Amino acid sequence: MAESENGKDGKSAAKRPKIDAENEKRNADEQSTDNPVVDFQLTRILRDNPREKSIFIHGKVKDQDAVVILEKSPFRQDSLPELLKTSQLKLEMQNDVYSTYQLHAPPQLNEIKTTVMCPATEKHIKKYLHQEVFLLEESGEDYRNLTLPYISGQSFSVQWVYNILEKKAEADRIVFEDPDPDAGFVLLPDFKWDQKQLQDLYLIAIVHRRDIKSLRDLTAEHLTLLTNIRSKGEETIQKKYGVPPSKLRVYFHYQPSYYHLHVHFTAVEYNVPGCGVERAHLLSDVIQNLQLDSSYYHNRSLSFPLRADDGLLQRFREAGKI
Template sequence: MTSTTPPEIAAHVESLIPQFTLARLLNQDQAGRRISLLGTISSQPAILLAERAAFATDTPHLTSFPTSLSAIKNLGANDIYSWFLAHTTTSPSQPPDLKLNLIYPCTEKHIKKYSVQGLRCVTETPEIYARHIRPYMQAQRDQGRLNWVLNILEGRTEQEDVIYREPGAEGFLLLPDLNWDRKTVGGLHLLGLVERRDLWSVRDLRKRDVQWLRHMRGKLVSATVGLYPEIEEDQVKLYVHYQPTYYHFHVHIVHVGLEAGGTQATGKALGLDNIISQLETMQGDDEAGMADVSLSYHLGEQSELWEKIYLPLKEGRDVEI
């Protein structure tokens, strides 16, 4: 970006940055991507705001990007997924400034998920769920999309990352989400995976599960604050995704100060406390559940759910899973 500041003024203000003397950190937000520092320049108070710059998107920079990284350190690997910390600087004494996720080999579904695309709001009625979405979920599970989850549950991978495990048929385990750098407390993001294989999504929860859900919620929160004592219980929030990325019921545990991006937005995230309350007050016997309500959410126009189900329904065509 070209500066419009007169050269003499630009030279003066540029000379101020090296003179900044730190007093204390004021704030760290955007999951650690932006910091606010209080200090002095020539004995006068000053605030310095620093934010990671946007990535260059021209082809030469993108081509050289993977080879420009240094001190790449793997944080974990499971099936086709692996994640790392890395430097874009040549000084290994500086902390890593990039968190990397690698999906290899990726599928066409991954490519569509991470591509720029328009969004659509849809309402999934109980009828649409039973007739179209449930068979779609079954097809996804039959394709081996849960291998990485089963690897964790069955003790083949990532066991050193498991923070807490509740054994038994209705047990669950807690581990860091692959999108967290595992050090920025304000960006805390953990994952609770249930042992139960009959729960594919929030749709499978019933009134009879309320007591179990409350028990699990309490254990997840207490384990989180026990491991990270700088966080209190009312600084943690729990939610589930619908539609989820994969069809095995799991809970996201994040710091309440984590800035809400698309994954926490209305139309994607459902608060666990709200789900429990909805189940508890739902009419009907213990078999009544979330499969009996309509749920609204947004979809990318390149997603399979939109292309294979909701677009045909909108256009009056037959749905083919």
């Protein structure tokens, strides 16, 4: 027995601490790889939105700038019975028929959606920093003389869009594709939607064509593309999610957040940021306007909001437009 303890078994025991240490280091490395915010060091709060239960923060991850967005996930109807049954309640106040509690839900029912941009550029940081907002009215001439030269001179990368179209990224998230180079598009869920309930349904159709930056570039030549997106997008959403066209809001943003033509499909009940009249243009209205006048969006005035730190706002100021 003594020989067994001090012989091979003893050697094995002597090696075990080293092996355990290596395993712990490997697990720590894996956690660091899987969890990009484990080393996050907070610098400042960029924006806090209590109404939407979201916060935007700026900091460092391993000496690289990072922007992290934390959003409370929506309640799921199918999990409500489990939520009420398994959570702990702490009484705060009781008066007659009224009582308020702090509900402590189990982790699997208390998710926080986390979006990480790292390394974050100054543009990322400014995008989420709270700023005053101004509403501009841009004529067709303003677009050609002010807006177009400005966006052409900026380094607005859409490589991530090309990665999707070329199946280099997010290929498993695509729910439909029409590969036609002129009238085709891919349809995939927007990151704002966790795909767990239909009340906040949100998908994006990204066109294969790379020569259309925004609404301003559309003419009657693109009607086949637009009607194809509407019909096949609505058909796909009805088949896959059971949501009929009458419950969808289908629209463009102007100005868009990135300059590659894309269409938003959201549930009508979902009051998503950017769906207001100052920025959203219904796809059905765009189609009808182009059927009436091929140059409609080349010439008409369009209004859109700009933040105080936006370089385009400065261009309009210098031109005496605001």
